Amino acid sequence: MSRIALVALxxxxxxxxxxxxxxxxxxxxxxxxxxxxxxxxxxxxxxxPAPGAALLLxxxxxxxxxxxxxxxxxxxxxxxxxxxxxxxxxARMRAAGVRFLEEPRHEPxxxxxVFQDLYGNRWDLLQxxxx
Numbered sequence: 001m002s003r004i005a006l007v008a009l010x011x012x013x014x015x016x017x018x019x020x021x022x023x024x025x026x027x028x029x030x031x032x033x034x035x036x037x038x039x040x041x042x043x044x045x046x047x048x049p050a051p052g053a054a055l056l057l058x059x060x061x062x063x064x065x066x067x068x069x070x071x072x073x074x075x076x077x078x079x080x081x082x083x084x085x086x087x088x089x090x091a092r093m094r095a096a097g098v099r100f101l102e103e104p105r106h107e108p109x110x111x112x113x114v115f116q117d118l119y120g121n122r123w124d125l126l127q128x129x130x131x
Contacts, residue, residue: 006043006056007079010068011119014042017057020118024096025081026089030054046081070120077114079123086111086127093125100125 011017014032021027021044031043039061045054060066072078083089090104090113101122104113110128117123 003051004053007053008056008058009079009121010060010065010072011057012060012066012069014040014057014059016118018042018044021055021057024093024098024118026092027055052082070117072121075122077122077124079117079121081123081125083125083127086125090125 009017018029018032022029026047027044028047029042030045031041033041035041039059042057043054044057046052060069086104090100093115094100099116101114101116104111108129110126112124112126115123115125
């Protein structure tokens with residue numbers, strides 16, 4: 001069996017990214033290991049029982065990488081955070097200062113609202129429809 005284990009997310013600063021993903025989004029810090037070159041191997045993942053992809057928070061090393069911070073997908077929603085309780089997580093995230101770009105929508109595929117991470121990358125908070 002194959003699965004996507006990690007997705008690299010280019011960030012400006014490890015510690016501010018860790019604070020956002022663990023605080024505002026409720027992720028778990030899975031690993032934070034210093035590397036010999038002065039970088040760190042930082043992995044965060046949603047806190048829950050279901051296995052899924054985690055984020056490798058990769059600090060930009062040069063101007064080309066810095067230019068991609070916050071716009072890694074050209075302005076499209078590029079990340080999808082599934083929840084089993086949309087109302088709970090939407091309220092918790094708003095209270096934590098997460099910027100939602102729209103009011104919640106109820107679509108045939110589920111309840112959804114687009115939000116931005118601390119750098120401006122667009123995410124869907126999504127509770128898939130039952131069945």
